[in-house]
Amino acid sequence: MGDIEEACNTGLFLGLSVGGSTTKRKEEKKKNKQNNDAPSTVGLGLSFSINCSSSKVEADDHPWDSINNAEYPARSSFHNSFVDQSPDDHISPPRTSNDDGGDFNGGRKKLRLTREQSALLEESFKLHTTLTPAQKQSLADQLKLKPRQVEVWFQNRRARSKLKQTEVDCQFLKKCCETLSDENRRLKKELQELRSSSSPYVQGPGTAAVMLCPSCEELTRGNSEATRKENCDI
DNA sequence: CGGGAATCGAGGCTTACTTCA
């Protein structure tokens, strides 16, 4: 990790910014959205960097992303101070047309993953539902996507997976409920039949009774529920 | 209209830094 950084981190930087903490920024964002104000972050900067021959900085994107924080540009203070003119542009700073194959017309561009990309992502999801940064980067490289896009895909995939699981659980519980209701009905009916019949095994309250559990056909003395439970699991 | 990629906002966790006893 450190190689490129060590080799290239010869930048001169002078900055002045007015802004708050993360939480303050969060609140500010909210306020700005409500008031439709301009962001209150003010930036003044001077930066100087030496070109690095082995630099992996992509020409088609934003150098600050690669250098600083490719995935969360809005969270980078560097980015905040000098680039973050529009609030909440997680992914949507101006993009070049060759960004990911389509043309960018200023609005939110919707990417459609190819079948191969989806298949590889699915395969990867089967192996692990969350990604380490290294896995994310590796996948992004393989798929020619941005790490953030891979991350978003996994995020949505987890959500879909959870939703599906909830549906399955719901169906299962429904089935359980039906089975138990049936069983309950059956037992009630059985009890009613036993009560209405003149069976010597079932007597009224207050008398010592010999009970025959109809389900397991075990004879049980006394009316202790605990005793019955020992013999019968119903 | 539905599926799914992208965004938003909130909150948890970790790390670095500061303050204070």
Added chain:
DNA sequence: TTTGAAGTAAGCCTCGATTCC
């Protein structure tokens, strides 16, 4: 002066809800 605990800011990440193509 040193040290450890407590407090705070910032960054990173995930999640649920929502937007929008």
